[in-house]
Amino acid sequence: MTTNATRAVGVDIGGTGIKGALVDLNAGTLLSDRVKVPTPAGAEPDDVLAAVRIVLDTLGVTDADIPLGVAFPAIVKNGRTLSAANVAETWIGFEAEKFFEDGLGREIHFANDADVAGVAEVRYGAARGVDGLAILTTLGTGIGTAMLHNGILIPNSELGHLQRANKESDAEVWAAYSAVERESLSWEKWAKRLQWYYSYLEFLLSPDLFIVGGGVSKHADQFLPLLDLKTPIVPAVHRNNAGIIGAAALSVRVAEAVPAADA
Template identity: 75%
Template sequence: MAKKADRAVGVDIGGTGIKAGVVDLTKGELVSERIRVSTPQGAAPADVLAAVHEVLDRLPEVEEHLPLGVAFPAIVKRGRTLSAANVSDKWLDFEAESFFIDGLDREIHFVNDADAAGIAEVRYGAAAGQDGLTILTTLGTGIGSAMIHDGTLVPNSELGHLKRKGASIERYAAYSALEREKLSWEKWAKRLQKYYTYLESLFSPDLFVVGGGVSKHPDRFLPLLDLKTRIVPAVHRNSAGIIGAAALAGD
């Protein structure tokens, strides 16, 4: 049996930024600088691939020999991307995993970005050892989600695309809505209250974990929420996608 890797590289492709780093798979933490570039305007496949090359080229040379995980903001099924909420429509029903394997000239593990963040938190973070159902939500450009039951991931939950007035609720409640509409934390928290109360009514979870860019500011909004379910910030915050993608690649 091959020896399991003790380090791996994770790449997290988001609607506004593409990040990468080397991860210690025993501790679940970055052991390199976190490299970041802006997501190319339009986020077409060729441009995203070029940006992924850029972040990987800025990591140490040894990382060419490590397992590589790539997290992407779409439904991922058997290597195909089946949605494109915050990237180009060219990703719809696209053989994305093969595209990255060919374009990077190396094997990868390809996964939904929020699912990668969920893996990071259940293995190394806020959901470690948690029984029952954990729902992680990433509040950023949109709302990603990961559902983990007794440590097992239920992939592609896409709870940011529950409908509100005919549109995806992420348009109303993502962190980008706070910035776009110049909302106060209090007004935005009222939107989150509606969102998380709705999730409670559907799933009766045991724990909410909040990740994404806004997880750097938990004290600004989490105390304003009144939920039956315990809600905590992600331990790995905006690096969770990198760590989770690397962990899955290391498997």
């Protein structure tokens, strides 16, 4: 892994879109325009790889000397994807990191999309300098989560799949932002579902901070004030760019991504 880079590329693969940009690793900001292409229908590995190539070609950053991090919507352990959220079931048990490295002809860092968003917030955003347990939740098609204890990521937390007593659907089906769109919920009705979800997380984990990410976080003033929690809850700083920034940051060792003077 590169240790002397001040910039890197982050690619965030989602169920509907694949986006990427060049990132300033000292500031945690984008150095280029964000490039986005649709996720191919079916999201099979070969098609997703081809779309990632288009993103990198458009950015003009195919040079292997620039570190590359890739975020993916699945449990990721030792470079293998163990689940598949809004992508083909082919990814389950798939050697994804090696597949991308072979296909791109370069070393990459590959991780879960919510986890890399958490890394962006702990290094450059709302979780920076927070003692104790911070939990990032991304409210979108589903609910992604990242657990950060004293700034250290606890990977692959799937807290969006908490089960609801005597109900067939889990937390994310019922309380993700997609439920607002699917059922035409008002902010108030959605907030009642979020109240249940965050109260449950409070009871289970006693966190010190909740951070709300995803595109809907730009409307945080519409629903966060409706929640009654013991734990502070704030919108993510980097919103929909968090996956790009966090993926880029993970491609370089922490000592280089955040200067000692700012740590």
